[in-house]
Amino acid sequence: MKEKILKELIENKGNFISGQEVSKRLHITRANVWKYIHKLKEEGYEIESVTNKGYRLLAMPDSLDMVYLDFDKEWVIGKEYIYLEEVDSTNEYAKRVASEKPDGTIVLAENQYKGKGRLGREWRSLSGTGIWMSLILKPDILPADAILITQVAAAAVVKGITSVLDCEVKIKWPNDVVIRNKKVCGILTEFSGEIESINYIVVGIGINVNQHSKDFPDEIRDKATSIREYMGKDISRKRIVKETVKYFNQYYLEFLKDQSLKGIIDICKKYSATLHKEVRIIQNGHETIGRAVDLTDRGTLIVEDKKGAEIEIISGEVSVRGLYHYTD
DSSP states (O other), rough: HHHHHHHHHHHHTSSSSSSHHHHHHHOHHHHHHHHHHHHHTTTTTTTETTTEEEEEEEEEOOOOOOOEHHHHHHHHTTTEEEEEEEESHHHHHHHHHHSSSSSEEEEEEEEEOOOOOGOOBBBBOOOOEEEEEEEEESOOOOOGGGGGGHHHHHHHHHHHHHSSOOEEEEETTTTTETTEEEEEEEEEEEEEEOSSEEEEEEEEEEEEEEOOOOSOOOOTTTTBOOOOHHHHHHHOHHHHHHHHHHHHHHHHHHHHHHHHHHHHHHHHHTTBBBBEEEEEEEEEEEEEEEEEEEEEESSSSEETTTTEEEEEOSSSEEEEEEEETTTO
16 A cells, blocks of 8 residues: 555656545555655655645655656557565576466566676675666577667667766676676676577576675775766666666567667677777687677677687687776
8 A cells, every 4th residue: 555655656756646536546544645745754665744834745765666656658568567675696596487478578686696607607686776787688589689678678778878877888798787897787687498498588688777885895995986976976776777678679579579789789799898999818628818809790809819810709718907996
């Protein structure tokens, strides 16, 4: 019931709505309306109460529990929204429930105590500071095409952030987003499927939004940052979530239309922190050093080695000179 009252306030934000009107719509007493209003105030919602006028929502806390109210009803992404105060990992939770959830379901948590990144690395996920989100997708594509979704997510994140802020954001191929040569976002794509079909894809997106430098462990402080550290002020996580989901929905539908990345790759190229840089690739213990020269229409990286031969990189550990202090 508290959520229903909050929805009434949000839909009338800036205007008064009477307690009598709310009680009539929701079939509860005015005393119960007051009780839930009081609870919302305790949670950080700024609500003005005026006799004979009612209640008016002035401001909301930067909690993500009600962000789904702002999603367009026509979007595939966000049709179902699962908000958790705490979870081991949004990706692990998403995989546990994926079979029973529709395409486009979002799982978002305030805190992860076992957040993980690529290759099983730990991802620090402090409560209330970042965006820890996983998307459950069920596209009709071949398993070999599942990895393409990582480029969809990368493009959506940079467009989501830059539509909210004047921020120098770039994509380190294939699954990191960086600001000033430090990692601000990681993308982890996992899937379950048969030989020729996908059961589901889970795309984990972790964005460092309002952390301070001291919040990062000593061993990664020179490699990781937050949007707040760049902008010098706290940033609305809600706005970044909404814009990122909006662009993901757009690019996902474009991808499904013809199962190609087309214009999405143009965005990845425009914001690339990898192209035209010296890179070091490690695959199956073998190291290649060369220059990143292009992205293919399928999102793979073309590297020119020291002998001038072009190599197509589908996956592997990629270090970029100048990023994360790769200087050798």
